Amino acid sequence: MVSPSPEEDTRKVHTAVIGQAESDWPVFLPYDHDDFDRFMRGRNRDDFYCGVLLGGCGKKLTPKRYTEKKCHFAHRPPVHCRRTETGEASADHLYIGQALRRWLLRQGYQDAEVTYLDPGSVHGGAVEVRFGQDRSRLIRVQLARLSLREWHETRDRLADRHTHVHWAYGPYCGLSHSEVDAAGHAIRISCRTEGETREVYVGTQYPDNSLAWSALTECRLSNKGIITPRLNSEPPASSTPASAPTPVAFSLAPGTLAFTAATELPAPLPDPDGTAVRLYEADLQPLGSAVVRARITLPHDHPAPPPHQLHVIYSSAHLLPLTDAATSEPAWLIRADGASPLPQQTDSRWPDLRPASPPPEPPPPTPTTTEPDASARHPLPLGEAETLRVFRSKLELVARARGLINWETLVSHAGAAPADITPQERVRLLVAMDHPRADGKPVLSALVKPALAPDAPAPYFADVLAGLGWRADLTEAKVVEIWERERKTAYALAESTSARQRPSDGRAEAKAGTTQAQNEARLVARFREHLELVANGHGIIKWSTLLKKQHISPSTLSDEDRVRLLAAVDRSYVPGRRMLSALVKADGQTPGPAPFFGDVLRKLGWKPDAATPTVEAVWRAAVDRAYARGTQAVPVARAASANEDRVHWGKLGTTKAAVVVAVQRALIEAARRQVCVGWHTLAAAAGLKPTELTDRAREAILVSVDSPPAYGVLLSSLVVASEHTPVPYFDSILKRLGRPHGLRPIELGQVRKMEQARAFAAYSTAADTADDLKERA
Numbered sequence: 001m002v003s004p005s006p007e008e009d010t011r012k013v014h015t016a017v018i019g020q021a022e023s024d025w026p027v028f029l030p031y032d033h034d035d036f037d038r039f040m041r042g043r044n045r046d047d048f049y050c051g052v053l054l055g056g057c058g059k060k061l062t063p064k065r066y067t068e069k070k071c072h073f074a075h076r077p078p079v080h081c082r083r084t085e086t087g088e089a090s091a092d093h094l095y096i097g098q099a100l101r102r103w104l105l106r107q108g109y110q111d112a113e114v115t116y117l118d119p120g121s122v123h124g125g126a127v128e129v130r131f132g133q134d135r136s137r138l139i140r141v142q143l144a145r146l147s148l149r150e151w152h153e154t155r156d157r158l159a160d161r162h163t164h165v166h167w168a169y170g171p172y173c174g175l176s177h178s179e180v181d182a183a184g185h186a187i188r189i190s191c192r193t194e195g196e197t198r199e200v201y202v203g204t205q206y207p208d209n210s211l212a213w214s215a216l217t218e219c220r221l222s223n224k225g226i227i228t229p230r231l232n233s234e235p236p237a238s239s240t241p242a243s244a245p246t247p248v249a250f251s252l253a254p255g256t257l258a259f260t261a262a263t264e265l266p267a268p269l270p271d272p273d274g275t276a277v278r279l280y281e282a283d284l285q286p287l288g289s290a291v292v293r294a295r296i297t298l299p300h301d302h303p304a305p306p307p308h309q310l311h312v313i314y315s316s317a318h319l320l321p322l323t324d325a326a327t328s329e330p331a332w333l334i335r336a337d338g339a340s341p342l343p344q345q346t347d348s349r350w351p352d353l354r355p356a357s358p359p360p361e362p363p364p365p366t367p368t369t370t371e372p373d374a375s376a377r378h379p380l381p382l383g384e385a386e387t388l389r390v391f392r393s394k395l396e397l398v399a400r401a402r403g404l405i406n407w408e409t410l411v412s413h414a415g416a417a418p419a420d421i422t423p424q425e426r427v428r429l430l431v432a433m434d435h436p437r438a439d440g441k442p443v444l445s446a447l448v449k450p451a452l453a454p455d456a457p458a459p460y461f462a463d464v465l466a467g468l469g470w471r472a473d474l475t476e477a478k479v480v481e482i483w484e485r486e487r488k489t490a491y492a493l494a495e496s497t498s499a500r501q502r503p504s505d506g507r508a509e510a511k512a513g514t515t516q517a518q519n520e521a522r523l524v525a526r527f528r529e530h531l532e533l534v535a536n537g538h539g540i541i542k543w544s545t546l547l548k549k550q551h552i553s554p555s556t557l558s559d560e561d562r563v564r565l566l567a568a569v570d571r572s573y574v575p576g577r578r579m580l581s582a583l584v585k586a587d588g589q590t591p592g593p594a595p596f597f598g599d600v601l602r603k604l605g606w607k608p609d610a611a612t613p614t615v616e617a618v619w620r621a622a623v624d625r626a627y628a629r630g631t632q633a634v635p636v637a638r639a640a641s642a643n644e645d646r647v648h649w650g651k652l653g654t655t656k657a658a659v660v661v662a663v664q665r666a667l668i669e670a671a672r673r674q675v676c677v678g679w680h681t682l683a684a685a686a687g688l689k690p691t692e693l694t695d696r697a698r699e700a701i702l703v704s705v706d707s708p709p710a711y712g713v714l715l716s717s718l719v720v721a722s723e724h725t726p727v728p729y730f731d732s733i734l735k736r737l738g739r740p741h742g743l744r745p746i747e748l749g750q751v752r753k754m755e756q757a758r759a760f761a762a763y764s765t766a767a768d769t770a771d772d773l774k775e776r777a
Contacts, residue, residue: 012072013061013083015091017051018043021058024098024114026051026091029063030196031070036063039196044753045674048073050081054091055120057081062675085120092170092191092198093124096141099200099216100129102459106473107221108302108338110423110463111135118144123172136163139226141189143170151175166225168202176205187226204230217475220337223276223299250319255471257313257334258342258350259284259296262305276300281330282307285350295322296334308355310347311339312472340466344436347469381415388433390414395433395444397544397587399494400559401595404449404487405588407458427460431467442490443468446483457483495559524568526550531569531580535626540585540740543594563599573604575611582622591740591751593619627738652692660704662686667705667715671763676720676756699729703736713762714739717755726752 014031017023027048030039045063050056050073057080061073075081097114104112109131118125127141138158146154158165168187169176179186188203188211203213212230220227262282277297282305284294296313298305305311317336322329345355380387394413398405407426408418421429430445437443445464449455462479466472470482530549534541543562544554557565566581573579585594598615612618649655666685670677679698683690693701702716714737721727731748735741743751 012070013050013074013086014070014072014088015054015086016048016061016073017054017091017094018047018049021049021056022052023049024051024053024094024116026054026094026098026198028088028091028193028196028198029071029073033065033067033071035196036065036071039063044757046753050075050083051091051094053094053116053119054083055085056083083120085122085124088193089191089198090124093119093127093141093143095191095198096143096189096200097127097129100127100139100141102462102476103216103219104129104131104221105459106217106462108340110427110460123170130162132163137166138162138164139166139168141168141170142173142175145173146175148175148178151178164223164225168226180205180207185231187228202226202228204228222337252313252317252319252334255312255473256287257284257317258310258347258353259294259305259313259339260310260353260355261307262296262311263307264304265295277335278302278304280305283353284334285353287349291352292330292332294330294332294334296336296339298336298339302338305339305341310342310345310350310353310355312342312466312469313339338472340463340472342467342469349469380420384429384432387414387416388429391429391433392444394588395447395490396494398447399442399444399490401586401589402491402494403588404447404455407448407450409588410448423460427463427467430460430464434464434468437468442493443482443486444490446486447490456480523550523552524565527565527569528580531583534583535578535580538627538735538738538741540583542587543584544587546584559596563596563603566596566600567603570600570604573601573606575609576625578625579618579622580626582619583626591747591754592616623740624738627740652688654687656701656704659686659688660701663701664705664715667718668763670718671713671715671759674760676718678720682719695729698727699732699736702733706733706737713759714755715759717752718759 015026015028018025018027027039030036040063046060048061048063050059050061052058057075059081060076062076063071064074065071093116097116101112101114112129112131113135115128115130116125117128121144123145124143126143129139129141131137131139140154140158142151155165155167166187167179168189169179171188171190176186176188184207186205188205190201190203190213191198192201193199200216201213202216202219203211205211212228214229218229220232259282262280265279265281276299278300280296280298282294282296283291284296285291313334313336317334320333320335322331322333347353382390390413391410394405394410411418411421430448434443434445443464445461446457448461449458457479461483462472462474465474465479465482474482527546527550530546531541547554547557566584570577570579570581581600582593582597584597586596589595593615597619601615601618606612606618608614612621649659662685663682666677666682670681679690679693683693698719702719706714706716714733716730716733719727726749730752731741731743734743734751740751
């Protein structure tokens with residue numbers, strides 16, 4: 001790869017945010033074109049913004065791929081952006097905030113709140129993360145420079161408002177030496193580019209200026225702050241008095257100990273590092289060992305472990321002998337940083353542990369039986385049992401479509417709002433939905449992700465895994481590995497769902513077969529009648545809705561049944577014949593042919609040919625024919641355009657045909673350049689001013705451009721209004737072309753993006769010759 005000159009790099013943007021302008025989800029665009037291709041998988045060119053938290057203008061950015069210089073983001077004209085930090089490290093404050101939030105989540109703090117101070121300033125200002133009870137604890141990452149006076153004033157101000165304040169310092173703030181003088185060491189934070197992201201690393205700086213770096217995921221949290229592996233295993237000599245004896249402590253692997261029947265003792269013991277703790281006595285069992293009565297210390301602000309539940313020690317822990325314990329008292333002490341309750345009362349990994357007493361509330365929920373903190377939550381509209389059933393049902397449908405679903409969308413199916421469910425409740429509900437864990441049973445929670453986020457494990461997926469029995473200190477790489485495996489398992493199980501079992505007796509089979517054939521014939525006839533109504537309304541219907549119209553539960557029919565019944569609706573495949581099965585889609589799918597439409601076609605005997613080489617081509621032609629009921633739809637649209645297009649072309653010194661050809665050429669060129677264009681570009685290509693064309697005239701021109709469609713794509717999808725927003729008449733264009741229309745805004749946006757992608761793919765090479773253009777003219 002050829003490195004660009006410094007002059008070239010000064011105008012390039014290498015970081016952005018995704019989802020929306022105010023998002024704090026950063027992305028780093030790799031420099032190399034091969035890495036660029038991997039980065040863009042699953043993304044499109046409308047996903048990126050010059051984020052407000054980057055000091056940017058909030059407008060959309062376009063990723064640019066180059067082979068002779070660095071790939072980068074570019075603003076879409078007109079450009080009025082005053083963002084000053086655009087380089088590789090310009091989003092480090094967002095990467096640090098996100099990483100600390102995920103890390104605290106795994107430390108047991110689910111309510112972390114991240115604040116970015118002076119975003120967009122040199123080196124990113126500062127990041128503050130509040131967490132703990134009433135958010136009384138604070139991690140302050142100082143990235144920008146502060147004078148010593150400002151530093152002391154800030155330390156005093158924050159210390160007055162929080163129970164614990166933990167400082168960390170970026171590479172350019174110049175204050176870490178002062179922290180070393182005050183505390184004996186300083187915590188440093190830095191980001192490094194690794195593949196397509198910026199990973200966060202934590203360093204320990206000592207008076208001799210030595211630095212020991214480790215990944216943030218390798219650190220733990222105490223009341224003293226962030227404890228790095230170096231601090232944990234090799235504290236500086238100045239931090240331990242020479243006279244203090246070294247205690248005997250055995251390090252324990254996280255996730256190997258569980259306990260129950262915990263009772264708090266009146267006198268808490270201090271941790272060796274001086275942090276406040278609470279002392280409990282409990283029944284404890286290591287993996288593969290017997291149960292012993294032992295004492296356990298947990299951080300002072302850690303929730304008290306209820307005695308009627310099983311708890312797993314998910315963080316780092318140490319085993320200490322109690323040499324001064326009486327014969328009747330436990331001989332061992334476990335010093336732990338946290339524990340996670342299990343949703344079940346027993347676990348095969350710790351078979352001898354039993355809760356000391358039954359739960360305080362009876363298992364069957366009633367309207368008046370709530371958890372102690374129910375006043376802080378909104379009740380679930382459908383109740384918990386029905387909500388979990390809805391979750392499972394929707395996620396099974398998502399698995400059949402081989403997709404993912406937003407948590408916000410999943411919640412809406414249960415009649416609840418995302419704000420009504422706290423982060424803790426979210427994890428608890430997902431754990432309850434997937435409980436119990438079993439071999440071969442997929443974790444359906446792997447199919448849930450946050451809205452406006454890439455296809456990756458949700459930030460809380462690790463907590464769901466911990467609730468289901470996995471270790472709670474899994475590395476991010478391990479969480480991703482489990483997520484991939486569980487997602488694929490869910491897809492595979494959905495695809496291999498067998499047909500309903502038939503009666504085994506021979507006569508019963510014959511009788512059942514006859515009855516079934518008669519019932520299916522009536523059902524197919526009803527399907528056909530209802531799909532005719534859908535075609536008359538130029539609509540699309542969900543498979544589940546089609547079944548409910550016939551008073552049939554979707555769960556009673558297998559995937560094979562669906563293909564067989566829809567194939568019966570259309571009998572055999574004949575090119576040019578209407579196919580009503582093309583009007584049926586799966587729940588939650590994106591616009592286009594249903595995932596099962598290809599199976600229906602193969603069942604009908606379709607084979608690819610020159611006219612319909614792909615399943616999508618057959619589907620589009622079938623939808624058009626179903627809507628047209630012959631060849632009426634498109635001519636009607638053209639007749640309507642003649643009445644609506646009232647432009648005096650002679651006064652403009654041109655003809656409509658000439659304008660259509662010019663606009664079509666401009667759109668083909670835009671498709672080749674993989675960009676969208678506005679009417680200022682299209683009007684100029686036709687020798688006109690944008691003000692000389694009304695919206696009706698523009699709509700009519702684009703309908704003519706796409707009638708007949710070039711390469712089967714809609715060039716009109718590439719036309720955008722100001723601020724790169726969709727033109728207001730795109731749905732009308734779809735209607736006049738006989739395409740599915742009357743869609744909701746989000747569905748219309750999906751159709752537009754899909755058509756843009758198809759246009760870009762169709763014209764990605766120079767296959768469209770001048771002769772082709774002349775034929776269309």
